[in-house]
Amino acid sequence: MVRAAIVTGLLVGLGLLAVGFQWFSNGTPAAKLPECNLLAGACDWQEDAGNWQVTLTPEGEGVQGTEYRLTVTAPAAPSRFLAVLRGESMYMGEYPVPLQKLGPGSYGAVFTAPFCTTGASMVWRIDLQSGQEKLGNVPHALVFQADK
Incomplete structure (x- = not known):
C-alpha cells in the first residue's frame, strides 16, 4: 500500500515538474498574446524609442524547402x-x-523553416531575442504557417 502511494506520488510529481519546466522554459506563453500572421502582412508596434515592423515574405523553393525573408525595422537593435x-x-x-x-x-x-514529416503544414512562432533573452517589447505572437 505504501509502495503504491510512493509510486503514484512520484508519477504525479514528475508530471507537474514536466509541465512546470515547459511553462517556465518558454517564458510568457505566446497564447496570451494576440497573434499576428506574418504572411498576411507586416506586424508593427510603437514604443517610446520608435516604431518596430516585422515582415516575412516567401522567396521561393530552395534546396531544403521554401525560403523566407525576414525583415525587422527597429529603432535600435540589441548587440x-x-x-x-x-x-x-x-x-x-x-x-x-x-x-x-x-x-x-x-x-x-533568409531562412528555411523545418517541416513536420507527419503533416503538410506547420505553424511557427518567431521570437525576437537579444542573445538568450527574449525581447519584452513585442506585443504580438509573430506566427506563420509553413507548408511542405
Missing part, C-alpha cells in the same frame, strides 16, 4: 539580435536565425 523559430502547432525544437544589419534601423535574414 546579438536573433529571431528564434519555435513550433507553435507542435514542438519541434528551437532554431535561432541571426539577424544581419541591412541598413540604418533595418535587420534581416
